[in-house]
Amino acid sequence: MRLRSVSLAALLVAMSPVAVLAQTQAAPSAATTPQAAELPAAPVSQLVSEVNIPWTRFQLDNGLTVIVHEDRKAPVVAVSVWYNVGSKDEPAGSTGFAHLFEHLMFGGSENAPGSYLGRMRNLGPSNLNGTTWFDRTNYFQTVPTPALEQALFLESDRMGYLLGEVGQDVLDLQRGVVQNEKRQGDNQPYGLVQYARLEALFPEGHPYRHSTIGSMADLDAASLETVRNWFRENYGPNNAVVVLSGDIDEATARPLMERYFGSIARGPVNTPAEADVPTLPAPVVQVMHDRVATTRLSRSWVVPGLLSDDAVPLSVAASVLGGLASSRLDNILVRDEQTAVQVSSSMQDFHRVGFFDISVNVKPGVDAAEVGRRLDAIVADFIQNGPTDEEVARVATQYVSQRIQSLEQVNGKANVLAEGQLYAGDPDHYKKELAEYASVTPAEVRSVMQRWLTRPVYDLTVAPGEREAYAEAAASPSGAAPVPAAEIQRVERMPMPEIGQVPDLVFPSVERATLSNGIKVVYAHVDTVPVTRVGIDFNAGYAADAANRLGAQAMMIDLLDEGTTTRNANQLAEEEERLGASVNVGASMDRTSADLSAVSANLGSSLTLLADVVRNPAFAPAEIERIRGARLAALASEATQPGAMAARALPPLIYGEGSPYGRSFTGTGDTATITALTRDELVATHDAWIRPDNATIFVVSDLPLSQVTPQLETAFGDWRAPSAAKGAKDFAAAIPAPTNRIVLIDRPQSPQSLIYGGAVLPVSGTDDLLALNAANVTLGSDFLSRINSDLRETKGWSYGVRGTVNTLEHRVPYIVNAPVQANRTGESVAALIAQYDRFLGAEGVQPNELERTINGNTRSLAGGYETSGQILGALRSNALYGRPDDYQATLASRTRALTAAQMDEAARRDIHPDQFVWVVVGDASVVRPQLEALGLPLEVRPAAQ
Template sequence: MRFAPLVAIAALTAVATPVLALTPPTASAQAAAPALRAAPVSELVREVDIPYTKFTLPNGLTVLVHEDHKAPVVAVSVWYNVGSKDEPAGKTGFAHLFEHLMFGGSENAPGSYFTPMRNMGATDMNGTTWFDRTNYFETVPTPALEQALFLESDRMGYMLGAISQETLDLQRGVVQNEKRQGDNQPYGLFEYAQLEALFPEGHPYRHSTIGSMADLDAASMQTVRDWFRSNYGPNNSILVLAGDITPEKARELTQKYFGPIPAGPVNNPAQAAVPTLPAPVRQTMHDRVSNTRINISWAVPGLTDPDLVPLSVGASVLGGLASSRLDNELVRGDQTAVAVSSSVSDFQRVSIFDIQADVKPGEDPAAVEQRILGILNGLIANGPTQDEINRVATQYVAARIKGLEQVGGFGGKAVALAEGQLYAGDPEFYKKTLAAYASVTPAQVQAALQKWLTRPSFTAVTLPGEREAYVEAAAAPSGANHTPAPPIERVARMAKPEIGQVANIDFPAVQRAELVNGTEVIYAQRAAVPTTKIAVEFDAGLAADTPSKLGLQSLMLDLMDEGTRTLNATQLAEAQEALGARISTGASMDRSVISLDALSPNLDASVALLADVIRRPALAPAELERLRATRLAQIAAERTQPAALANRALPELIYGAASPYGRPFSGNGDEASIRSITEADIRAEYAKWIRPDSAKIFVVSDKPLAEILPVLNAQLGQWVPPASAKPVKDFSAPIPATTARIVLIDRPQSPQSYILGGEVLAASGTDDLLVLNAANNVLGNDFLSRINSDLRETKGWSYGVNASVAGFRNRVPYLVTAPVQADQTGPAIAALNTQFNDFLKGGKGVTPDELQRTINGNTRRLAGSYETSGAVLSALRSNDLLGRPDNYPETVAARTNALTTAQLDAAAKAAIDPSRFVWVVVGDASVVKPQLDALGIPVEVRAAATQ
């Protein structure tokens, strides 16, 4: 992607940018509102470009190539023009099931594709399925490109011979567990109701991409083969290569690896009209939720329709912006809702316009619904203002610019080109969309809203209560009982190419400086896009809370960006939107942070806003009361969510209540504490922890440090530390010794159990944990780890299992997460213990193959790991937190290459002791407890409401 030189944009800004006049909220404001000058959206849009070369192989494969040599990596992205909308009746979920099967190995690359991908150091590797497409993508070091192309071409042209009945049954089980995992969440069944209400019988978008349990059960080997042969030929595919490659080399390699694959049948993706409901439809649902939720939905046109951008802009004005009308009226205004949103989910043929509101406890849902409709009707009747449209457009363009820093992944340059080609037949469709956002008028938005949102809607109201019956999978899949399909005749192919020498990462040079008040600045330059990311960190974090005031630090941080002494909450949100900037506050266990993500042409004004939030937060009593109500609703919601329930319970069980780490990892605290917090508490917390001598400023920008420092000094350099001594957190409380036990949190009607277990290690985050983490790649923290391979890839009981060492500064926990189907909860814990004990005590330590895979993966992936400015910023912050040198990423390869199996085994055995694991299980006690009792581990049952 190319941008005009920064100086040209800056010069343009100086003479042609609008000035945002923001009136201070009170006449007694102590400082003038920051002067905000924003670069015009039209000029920003004009500079976005992704140069590409396009060609088509004789077999019909469309290839798009974007040359970008900023890093020695290439994004490989393969898009198949088939999704769930193309599934016939009785075969729902097939496209997504096949996505899983295509990771299971091909005829000339047997076994999981994660093995060679991990070995080559792939990053951003995944596959996704949606209504309109299936795609596979990975970013690989340039010397691994040929092997990646071999693998992608092998599963395109040489796939079926590798799919056995065992593989089909296993991946069927994994997909069904993925479905259970989504369905098990609060409001997890709404999507099914929404699709069935909006789209009539036989409509391609009526069923969900995940499919039904019954159809997945019925998938036979022959139907799977027929599905593949009909849809996955090269003439139904798009290949995008973006990064360190030339078009000439791309043509040579794609012809070599994909050229021999014969074309498949001509594919005609399903057409679909936008349906209109004959009359309004209402449905009342019940779920184990804490808040009543209102959803109002319409089917609207697909993403190539000229009305889509006006509809999307209207949705943002209504409920997408932080300063949206619904937010201002229902959340900040009468405070009858704790959360609102409005958005358009866009697909190729149709889209869905959805309004959502979580009703504040104690409020009347019917009254809130009427307020929503009144606000919507006002927008339809009068249209948006030009200022609202400008802010929506700026936010959209800013997000697009920032996202295009990546060559691949979920939203980088390869995705932009592929989506345009697939959905619109034009790789530059993204330019048309940007231009539409830059030029859309209030009249166009109003006309689109009038045309589409005055039709009958579907309204769903989800009430707290007992969930409706859940349809489970059959005890045995019927598709496994069909007549065995005949064997596939395999076609001889070239050998898999080897991977060339991958150079060590060249991490950006880190520069350090100080503001005039002594605050340290840690800086690195990344010039791919005109953006600047700043994180101002304070040595506080969730660990700064006292036991009697849990949640105080995070509540104070939430309050800081809800208005300053010069701008109220709405004005602050509007100012950020106008600049394409985003200011956010948050906390890890050890640090509190106020962050800025800005467009560099608007940097001065954006930093002025950041400084206003840091130095002059209003901490207004009215906003405190609003956020208090929202926080209480969040805590109530946590008590309905499987993962949140487990993360509320486990910290105290392993750390003890006296430890700064022994509290819910969310940082939300508990009801009694939140209710007790006063305005004086908030102001005292701010004065104690948010001070310049406890701060460090981390910056990654396309601008040089010499241009950044004056901007920071102008806004933060005169900030004077208070006379009081800096506060220090107290970690002196002893951490209790633990023994194996299970705490079962009863969550009835759960089709899946959420398992979270672990212990506190003797190590701290500032220790050198490289060897331990490498060993744990083999044991728990990798797709190919022992525990994930067992529970997902062998047994099919889970969608994914992980064990990792958390990145705390002081004593670190080792945490195991395993969502499993409810009827295998006890056996899953037994299987986990077996894997841990075999590895640590049973003589089944790291094998030579596992060692080599770990070394290759952990070294070759380094270049792709720091491709973006966000990743570089994260590295700067974690290096500082954990006491690592600035060039730490460059030291990893040499140290990793020297590892031995004995070192890895010793590190794991010295650190991890499964006999000390405390297990928290969130599930249906009536189903799960007998399984847990059979393990011979003490079991305690708790109610979800007490956690």
């Protein structure tokens, strides 16, 4: 299967030369693995019949459309507000305005001044955020039912009474934040591709030609009145859809919506910009260079949008070609010919148009031009002959299964209803899509490909090298010469409603069973959707690697689902897709895990697949060689990514190389180990750690434990431990005395620096960290934390800053993650140190911060354990950290009992910024003088180290 991410830092997959494997033990190859019997699966029609979101709809006199979906599974309500305006609706000279207002609308409103997020934090929301895209802007939060009225007051105030809080200072600050958001994206490998693609595919003046983040020059040039007028023209109630989903019904919703939204004046009607589907007059071939580890080839076409009858067949085509794990491109280029290391194909459908994209990362040392010719031949053959019936059926089953699972959250259902209403005028539009997936034929897929993918293509190659010059965001917003804006006449509304009593979390009862071979089963019953989630945790993880074999665990994990003794990698992928199941293997620092998500109708067959992956890996020589190349490529890729570079550098600096935690948090190890690993070593790693006497099974299901246990017994009950000794981790090595210093990793051409600092705390994950984490809400982990408020919301130097107590089983680290604009790197380190010194000195948790933390941490619990996945995670963390089964149920009362003094004591006892090692990834020619001025010991390293 496609290389998955098994790291704590984002990894892009690329390749480097493959070493020769010393074959010491025979194993079936991928090509000769015998085909196991096909597992029984429920028909897709049965799955489709289980997808239903009942709703009611009404409209206020001002044109606001309201949709209500009742779901009483938890005392929470999702409030989802979708505005009928996105970047495609921006005229020339005003690009980026829709996205800018996403930021401005979090800055407070006339009757609720100050941070919107600060007020919402007091409500205890989950899923709180906002997004902007080509076609829409949306804001969403899931709140406890007693907090619903205050949430509606706040949402309605920023819809109808915002502009009095949008002054010149607020506008200038948020322009700076947006610029740093742009830098953060641009600073990643391949970060400039989106701009090139849009400019190549769309002619001048086309609504989809500019990126959603827009032109920094346009934002800088905008006057306050121009920006305000954009809001007046587009954000009226008649251009919005509000969905209330969860613990509510229409009879309750109607008077609430009238009370809080009914008085907002109707605005101008925004008719979404019309946009044709352009065709290039001739193929466009472009080559870009970037600081990347591997050459990437892409092919792109503009195709019809989501309301077209061609959208679903095109999406099916993309999945068969390069979206499924069993895709054509995976099988040919990655598995068989091994000329590529990662492939993908996708159909992104928007309101008016869609993008059909193909991407191939070329294996280093292979002729990229030859791979490009082979890619084009495969695509041409696929267009000519189309998919098979079985391929189409697998796509349909996978899509329906994923849709079912996405509807577990009330916010997920709210988004589906809102999107259907906004674009199609029909909240049930998702049913039309499901029916199309269930009925689409290979002939229809072939027909739409021949209609749309035979047109001229945009052919882009991104090759390793120095990044060409591009329009970088200015070092600071210049701002238009301030022009006096008309005074806003504020309208006083009714008082903000109070929040009612929020009930404590009711966590599902935990049940237990034991299989005949001794494996413990931990179970919770959740019947929101007909889905079962299974997690098998092995006491291993990246910390299980021997110091001279870093990366062995990750490489062994990658091979588990690359072929078993009865199924090769493609057969495994096909079975998953046919069952609508998802099997994933991965690791954290402390645990190696195998996860299954399955529709319950197919649980037995899905467990058979999970057991085959865990118990019977083939470690086929050809697959070892291929995955070896992928692992080496991941290492090469890490050397191009700021986050991965920092995540590799910091742990040995703070833990020491002798600690099982003193290695890269990415888990990918080192080149020498990956090059030298033999099949015998991989088999031995599996035998030592992936075994029944080292495993615990966690299950959350709509099926009762009495039905699940026999199926687990069938899949795992006869599994016996090998004769080899079980693995053990050694944490006896002393952690070195901390040395406060800066390590600068030179990454030229970086418009932004990543500050990644921290230290090992004198506590472990098995300790009671409640007070420490509560204190850190104020200090580092919340949007309104001291450090984020300073660097983002006051200074505008960053898109977001966070300090986190990273809970591990043993000694835990405190890590600060702060991407900042390059010319403010030194000042940002100084500002961070100052914030920590003040908080840990005389300026600890203040009364308003205490109230916000306690309210937010307790009121958010119901939304935090709304889904089976969240509950599964709680079961696993309770086991890992030695917590009782009722840990989550007691969190509210224990949190309410905390005092500011207890929080301050915990933080001052454990966090010592004078012990921090600061890793900075940035352009040394820009950053080094700034860091030298701080007076801390400074070491400069090249990026490749």
